[in-house]
Amino acid sequence: MMEDIQTSDESSNRIDSRATTTVDNIYGVLVRKAIKTYGTGKNTYTVLQGLDMSVKRGTVYGLLGASGCGKTTLLSCLVGRCSLNSGELLVLGHEPGSVNSGIPGPKVGYMPQELALFGNFTIKETLFFFGGIYRLKATFINSQCEFLSKLLDLPPCDRYVKTLSGGQQRRVSFAVALFHEPELLILDEPTVGVDPLLSHSIWNHLVRQSTEHGRTVIVTTHYIEEARQAHTIGMMRSGRLLVEDSPENLLINFNCPTLEKVFFQLCIKDDGKNPLDGGTATNANDSNPVAAPIIHSGKPKSTLEHSIYEINSVVTEHPSSGKSPCFKIPQLSAHRIGALIRKNYVLSFRNIGLLLFTYFLPALQAFLSNVTLGHEPTGLRMAIVNDELNINQGRVCNYTMDCVYSMLSCRYLRHLKDNIIQVEYKNVSDALEAGRKGQVWGVVHFGWNFSKEFEMRDSGGDALQLTNISGSQIGINMDSSNQQIGVFIEKWLLKAFEDFVKDFRGNCGDVPEAGLLPITFLDPIYGQKSTSFTEFMAPGLIISIVYNMAVALTAGAYIAERKQGLLDRSMVAGVKMPEIMLSYVINHFTVMVGRTALVYVVMLLVFKIPCRGNVAVAILITLLQGLVGISFGLLISTGCDDEMGALLLSQASFVPLLAISGICWPIESMQLYLRKIAYFMPLTYAIESVRCVFSRGWGIEQFDVYAGILASIAWIFSLLALCLIVARIRKFTG
Numbered sequence: 156m157m158e159d160i161q162t163s164d165e166s167s168n169r170i171d172s173r174a175t176t177t178v179d180n181i182y183g184v185l186v187r188k189a190i191k192t193y194g195t196g197k198n199t200y201t202v203l204q205g206l207d208m209s210v211k212r213g214t215v216y217g218l219l220g221a222s223g224c225g226k227t228t229l230l231s232c233l234v235g236r237c238s239l240n241s242g243e244l245l246v247l248g249h250e251p252g253s254v255n256s257g258i259p260g261p262k263v264g265y266m267p268q269e270l271a272l273f274g275n276f277t278i279k280e281t282l283f284f285f286g287g288i289y290r291l292k293a294t295f296i297n298s299q300c301e302f303l304s305k306l307l308d309l310p311p312c313d314r315y316v317k318t319l320s321g322g323q324q325r326r327v328s329f330a331v332a333l334f335h336e337p338e339l340l341i342l343d344e345p346t347v348g349v350d351p352l353l354s355h356s357i358w359n360h361l362v363r364q365s366t367e368h369g370r371t372v373i374v375t376t377h378y379i380e381e382a383r384q385a386h387t388i389g390m391m392r393s394g395r396l397l398v399e400d401s402p403e404n405l406l407i408n409f410n411c412p413t414l415e416k417v418f419f420q421l422c423i424k425d426d427g428k429n430p431l432d433g434g435t436a437t438n439a440n441d442s443n444p445v446a447a448p449i450i451h452s453g454k455p456k457s458t459l460e461h462s463i464y465e466i467n468s469v470v471t472e473h474p475s476s477g478k479s480p481c482f483k484i485p486q487l488s489a490h491r492i493g494a495l496i497r498k499n500y501v502l503s504f505r506n507i508g509l510l511l512f513t514y515f516l517p518a519l520q521a522f523l524s525n526v527t528l529g530h531e532p533t534g535l536r537m538a539i540v541n542d543e544l545n546i547n548q549g550r551v552c553n554y555t556m557d558c559v560y561s562m563l564s565c566r567y568l569r570h571l572k573d574n575i576i577q578v579e580y581k582n583v584s585d586a587l588e589a590g591r592k593g594q595v596w597g598v599v600h601f602g603w604n605f606s607k608e609f610e611m612r613d614s615g616g617d618a619l620q621l622t623n624i625s626g627s628q629i630g631i632n633m634d635s636s637n638q639q640i641g642v643f644i645e646k647w648l649l650k651a652f653e654d655f656v657k658d659f660r661g662n663c664g665d666v667p668e669a670g671l672l673p674i675t676f677l678d679p680i681y682g683q684k685s686t687s688f689t690e691f692m693a694p695g696l697i698i699s700i701v702y703n704m705a706v707a708l709t710a711g712a713y714i715a716e717r718k719q720g721l722l723d724r725s726m727v728a729g730v731k732m733p734e735i736m737l738s739y740v741i742n743h744f745t746v747m748v749g750r751t752a753l754v755y756v757v758m759l760l761v762f763k764i765p766c767r768g769n770v771a772v773a774i775l776i777t778l779l780q781g782l783v784g785i786s787f788g789l790l791i792s793t794g795c796d797d798e799m800g801a802l803l804l805s806q807a808s809f810v811p812l813l814a815i816s817g818i819c820w821p822i823e824s825m826q827l828y829l830r831k832i833a834y835f836m837p838l839t840y841a842i843e844s845v846r847c848v849f850s851r852g853w854g855i856e857q858f859d860v861y862a863g864i865l866a867s868i869a870w871i872f873s874l875l876a877l878c879l880i881v882a883r884i885r886k887f888t889g
C-alpha cells in the first residue's frame with residue numbers, strides 16, 4: 156500500500172499518473188490542507204483552516220461537528236459550488252469542476268441543508284425536472300419514483316411540494332439526491348425532521364448503497380449517535396478535522412461508551428491548540444495509510460507520517476493547486492436548457508394571474524400614455540380686460556365685419572381658440588389678482604384707444620409715434636409656472652392675431668398676408684406641419700415600456716431560487732450558469748414578443764401613430780431592446796442577494812435612463828458632455844433609430860437606424876458577459 160501511493164516525483168513536481176490512479180481507486184474524496192475564507196480585507200473570515208479528509212470509495216462517512224464549524228462549506232467545495240482559497244480536493248479522482256469529472260454533474264447526488272425544491276412542482280415534476288437535467292428516461296424516473304415513495308414513505312407523487320409537511324419535504328429532497336443513483340452521495344443533515352424509524356431506514360439504505368453498490372456517501376448530522384452506522388466518522392471543529400476513524404475504533408481507542416463522549420474528549424484536547432499548527436486529522440487505526448496524523452491512539456507514528464507526506468505530495472503538487480477565479484467556456488447542453496425552459500414555463504403558468512397581468516400591462520401602459528400625454532389642454536381660463544368697451548353701453552363687445560377701425564379688440568378675441576375660456580375683468584389690477592390666486596392663466600389687456608392706435612400704426616407715415624405703437628399693442632401677463640400651458644396659450648394668441656389680420660385685411664381689400672411676419676413655413680421635409688408631441692414620444696414610450704417591463708420581470712429571476720438553494724442544487728446537478736441565463740432569456744423573450752406585439756397594436760392601430768418606415772425594422776429594434784432589458788435584469792439578479800434590492804435597483808436605474816435617453820425631451824437640449832453620456836446609455840440609439848423609422852421612414856441602410864441595432868446587440872452581449880463574470884466572482888468569494 157505504501158508503495159502504491161508513492162506518487163510524487165519531487166524533482167519534477169509532476170504527479171505520477173500510475174500512483175494517482177491507485178489513490179483514485181481507493182479514495183472517493185481526498186482533501187488536503189484545505190483553506191477557505193469568506194469575505195475580503197478586514198472582514199476576511201477563515202472557515203476551513205488547513206483541513207484534511209480521506210473518504211474511501213464505497214463507504215459511508217459521517218461528518219460530525221458543532222454548528223458553524225464549516226461542514227456545509229466543506230460539502231459545497233466537494234460538490235464544486237465553492238472554491239478553496241488554497242489546498243487540494245480530489246473527488247472521485249478529479250478536481251470538482253474539471254473536464255470529465257462529472258462533478259458538478261450526474262456523478263454526485265447532493266442534498267443541501269435548505270429544502271431546495273420548487274414549491275409549485277409536484278413530487279413527480281420535481282423528479283422529472285432533475286431527470287431532464289440528467290437526461291434520464293421517463294420509465295426510469297417513474298420506477299425510481301415508485302421505489303423511493305416506498306422507501307421514504309413519500310406522499311402521492313402528484314402532491315405539490317408546497318402542500319407537504321416539513322418532514323415530507325425533506326424526504327422529497329432526499330429522494331432527489333438519490334434517484335439518479337450517483338456514485339457519490341453528499342447529504343447535508345438528511346435526517347433533520349425525520350422520525351427515528353424512518354431515520355433508521357434511511358441509514359440502512361445508505362449503508363446498502365455503499366456496501367452493495369459501491370457508492371460513496373458523506374453525511375453530516377447533528378445526531379452524533381446515529382452516525383455509528385457510518386464506516387468512518389470525521390469529527391470536525393473550527394474548520395479542521397480532529398479525528399477520522401471507524402466508530403468502533405474511536406470508542407475503543409478513546410475508551411468511551413458513546414461517540415458524544417469521544418467528541419467531548421477531543422474538544423478538550425484541542426482547546427488551546429493553534430489551529431494552523433499541524434492541526435490535521437488523526438486516525439486511530441493505521442489501516443488507513445493516508446489519513447493525516449493528529450492524535451494517535453498508541454500506533455507507531457513514523458510510518459503514518461511518511462504516508463501522509465506522500466499523499467499530501469499528490470494533492471499539494473497537483474498542477475491546479477492555488478485557486479483564482481478562472482473563466483472557462485462551458486459546454487452548453489440542449490437537454491439541460493430544455494429542462495430549465497420547461498421548468499420556467501411550468502412555474503410561470505402556475506402563477507397564471509401574474510403572467511396575464513404582466514402580459515397585458517405594457518399594452519395598458521401604452522394605452523394610458525396615449526390617452527394622457529401630448530394632447531392640447533382645454534378649459535384654460537384667461538382674464539380679458541378690454542378698456543375699449545363703453546361703460547355707458549353696458550360693456551358689450553359689438554363689432555362689424557367691415558373694414559372699420561372700431562372695436563378691433565373684440566374682433567381679435569373672436570379668433571381665440573375655444574380651448575381658452577375668456578373671463579372678463581373690469582380692470583387690470585383685479586385681473587392680475589385673479590392670476591395671483593390661480594384663477595386664470597393670464598391677463599389679456601386692450602387699451603381704451605386700441606382700434607384707433609391700430610389704425611395709426613397701419614397707416615404708418617411720418618405721424619406715427621411710439622405712443623401709437625404701444626397703444627395698439629395687446630398686453631399679456633402670463634402665469635408661466637406651467638411651461639406647457641404657457642407655450643400653448645402663447646401659440647394660440649399669436650395664431651388668433653394671424654387670423655384676425657388676415658380677416659380684417661381681406662375685408663379691407665388688401666392682400667390678407669401683408670400684415671404677417673415675412674416668414675413662412677412651407678411643407679416639412681419629414682413629418683407634418685404640426686407634429687404632435689405624442690408622435691415625438693411614441694418611439695421612446697414603446698421602447699421604454701418594453702425595456703422596463705423586461706428589467707422588472709427578470710431582475711428577481713433567480714434570486715428566489717438562489718435563496719432557496721435551488722440554484723446551487725441545479726448547478727450541482729450539472730447545470731451551467733450560461734444555461735440558466737439562456738433559459739431565462741428564451742422564456743422571457745417568448746413572452747416579450749407577445750407583449751411587444753400588443754404595444755404596437757395599441758400605438759399604431761388604436762391610436763394611429765404614423766409609422767412612415769418599415770414597421771418590422773422598428774419591431775426588431777424594440778425586441779432587441781427587450782433583450783437588453785432582460786440581460787440587465789439578469790445582471791441585477793446575479794448581483795443582488797434579495798428581491799427588494801433587485802427591485803430598488805431596477806426601478807432606480809429606470810428614472811435616470813428615462814431622463815437621459817431622450818424619451819421625453821430632445822437630447823439636443825442637453826449639455827455637450829451629457830449628450831456624450833446619453834449615447835452610452837442602452838436606450839438612446841435605439842430610440843433615435845425607431846424615431847427615424849417612424850417619422851422619417853428611414854430604412855435599415857441608414858446609419859441612424861442600424862446604429863440602434865448594433866448598439867442593442869453590443870449591450871446584450873456585454874451585459875450577459877458581465878452576468879457571467881459577476882456569477883463567477885460570487886462563487887469564488889462565497
Ligand SMILES: Nc1ncnc2c1ncn2[C@@H]1O[C@H](COP(=O)(O)OP(=O)(O)OP(=O)(O)O)[C@@H](O)[C@H]1O
Binds near residue numbers: 221222228
Ligand atoms: N457565504 C458566506 N459568507 C460569509 N460567511 C459564511 C458564508 N457561509 C457560511 N459562512 C460562515 O462560515 C461558518 C461555517 O458555516 P457552515 O455553514 O459551513 O457551518 P456548518 O458547520 O455547516 O453549520 P451548521 O451545522 O449549523 O449547518 C459560519 O460561521 C458561517 O457563518
